[in-house]
Amino acid sequence: MQxxxxxxxxxxxxxxxxxxxxxxxxxTDDTFTLDIEVAGGRPFPFAPGQFxxxxxxxxxxxxxxxxxxxxxxxxxxxxxxxVGVVTRAMRRLRPGDxxxxxxPFGSAWPVSEAEGRDVVVIAGGIGLAPLxxxxxxxxxxxxxxxxxxxxxxxxxxxxxxxxxxxxxWSARLDxxxxxxxxxxxxxxxxxxxxxxRLIPRAPFDPENVVAMVCGPEIMxxxxxxxxxxxxxxxxxxxxxxxxxxxxAIGLCGHCxxxxxxxxxxxxxxxFDAVEDLFRVREF
Amino acid sequence: MKIHxxxxxxxxxxxxxxxxxxxxxxxxxxxxxxxxxxxxxxxxAGKKATHFYLIREGHVAxxxxxxxxxxxxxxxxEGQILGWSWLVPPYTWHYDAxxxxxxxAISFDAKCVREKCEKDPVFGYELLKRFSRLIAERLMATRxxxxxxxx
Numbered sequence: 001m002q003x004x005x006x007x008x009x010x011x012x013x014x015x016x017x018x019x020x021x022x023x024x025x026x027x028t029d030d031t032f033t034l035d036i037e038v039a040g041g042r043p044f045p046f047a048p049g050q051f052x053x054x055x056x057x058x059x060x061x062x063x064x065x066x067x068x069x070x071x072x073x074x075x076x077x078x079x080x081x082x083v084g085v086v087t088r089a090m091r092r093l094r095p096g097d098x099x100x101x102x103x104p105f106g107s108a109w110p111v112s113e114a115e116g117r118d119v120v121v122i123a124g125g126i127g128l129a130p131l132x133x134x135x136x137x138x139x140x141x142x143x144x145x146x147x148x149x150x151x152x153x154x155x156x157x158x159x160x161x162x163x164x165x166x167x168x169w170s171a172r173l174d175x176x177x178x179x180x181x182x183x184x185x186x187x188x189x190x191x192x193x194x195x196x197r198l199i200p201r202a203p204f205d206p207e208n209v210v211a212m213v214c215g216p217e218i219m220x221x222x223x224x225x226x227x228x229x230x231x232x233x234x235x236x237x238x239x240x241x242x243x244x245x246x247x248a249i250g251l252c253g254h255c256x257x258x259x260x261x262x263x264x265x266x267x268x269x270x271f272d273a274v275e276d277l278f279r280v281r282e283f
Numbered sequence: 284m285k286i287h288x289x290x291x292x293x294x295x296x297x298x299x300x301x302x303x304x305x306x307x308x309x310x311x312x313x314x315x316x317x318x319x320x321x322x323x324x325x326x327x328a329g330k331k332a333t334h335f336y337l338i339r340e341g342h343v344a345x346x347x348x349x350x351x352x353x354x355x356x357x358x359x360x361e362g363q364i365l366g367w368s369w370l371v372p373p374y375t376w377h378y379d380a381x382x383x384x385x386x387x388a389i390s391f392d393a394k395c396v397r398e399k400c401e402k403d404p405v406f407g408y409e410l411l412k413r414f415s416r417l418i419a420e421r422l423m424a425t426r427x428x429x430x431x432x433x434x
Contacts (some may be wrong), residue, residue, distance in 0.1 A: 161431065183354055192356060193424055197424055213432045
């Protein structure tokens with residue numbers, strides 16, 4: 001199934017449509033979520049894993065993955081960390097403010113391919129944002145999947161993204177959620193240690209699992225090593241890559257990654273398609 | 284309900300599973316079941332490493348104090364081994380280990396195990412291979428933690 005293409009309200013994929021901020025909320029000290037309604041209240045269908053280019057007039061445009069519910073196209077949800085000029089300006093947006101939206105772009109997580117199998121979702125830091133639509137989808141269509149495991153790692157308990165939702169997911173009897181942090185004060189009663197240490201004890205069948213991994217590249221790299229050690233083949237591991245995307249339609253070449261354009265061929269790749277490029281410094 | 288013996292329990296844990304049955308019996312001779320309440324310490328930094336543990340239930344936090352604050356740097360849970368300093372002179376613990384919740388474990392007498400290793404070098408090498416892997420895994424985990432993955 002092909003993921004949705006840029007919204008047809010736009011005359012051209014390079015032309016943004018207008019979006020209105022409905023709500024902004026802080027997730028952690030430096031990470032916030034925007035709910036956006038597209039002009040005229042038009043639905044905005046997308047597939048889990050796709051991203052939009054968000055344009056702040058007079059400031060600039062940034063690619064941000066969609067982190068909302070794919071079954072609720074009435075609003076767009078984006079979670080981002082303030083790391084640059086645009087996202088710093090974006091954090092000052094208030095309900096009613098407008099911004100430009102281009103998208104959705106890129107490939108999607110293989111939620112259909114995973115049907116009938118175990119699914120392990122592995123996210124590090126803000127990498128949970130592009131995977132949250134997958135979790136929403138898995139929960140909504142729970143009977144289509146075998147075991148569902150969510151592994152999440154963050155730097156500290158204060159840096160845990162969507163903490164309330166993680167709590168709700170882990171309260172379910174049909175989903176296994178394991179969270180770990182790199183360091184914590186004594187009051188933290190959960191796991192401490194790197195996310196890779198969760199993999200050996202995660203309940204999934206390595207021969208019948210689809211793994212979806214998102215986080216900083218170094219985290220994904222060590223995660224894939226551990227998945228391989230557990231017996232998961234590269235063809236059943238999917239990763240989401242991040243590069244400096246500009247045009248988002250495979251023209252400008254900013255996000256070229258070996259023979260791939262992250263914006264057009266990715267951001268979600270089956271691992272065997274990028275295995276040779278992974279952790280190669282020049283790329 | 285069947286009560287499992289220590290050699291049977293060792294046979295179910297990946298760390299010891301592929302060890303010869305006679306070696307598991309050998310180890311069981313140095314082992315006993317122990318229980319800790321939440322908040323109790325299993326290891327104390329600077330103290331002699333007289334035991335190591337196989338955690339059966341609950342989890343334990345390895346802690347260190349820095350700048351008058353206590354940080355948890357790693358947690359060890361069910362089926363995992365706590366402690367390797369008993370194997371390396373001067374046999375002293377480097378960190379505190381505190382039960383985060385009630386913990387059941389098998390405690391191994393370090394002196395007893397070391398003596399058996401000296402007497403039977405094949406057994407000693409088998410055990411050393413397992414602990415080397417454990418130490419390597421923990422070293423790798425520490426390096427990854429230091430890399431601050433989620434920056």
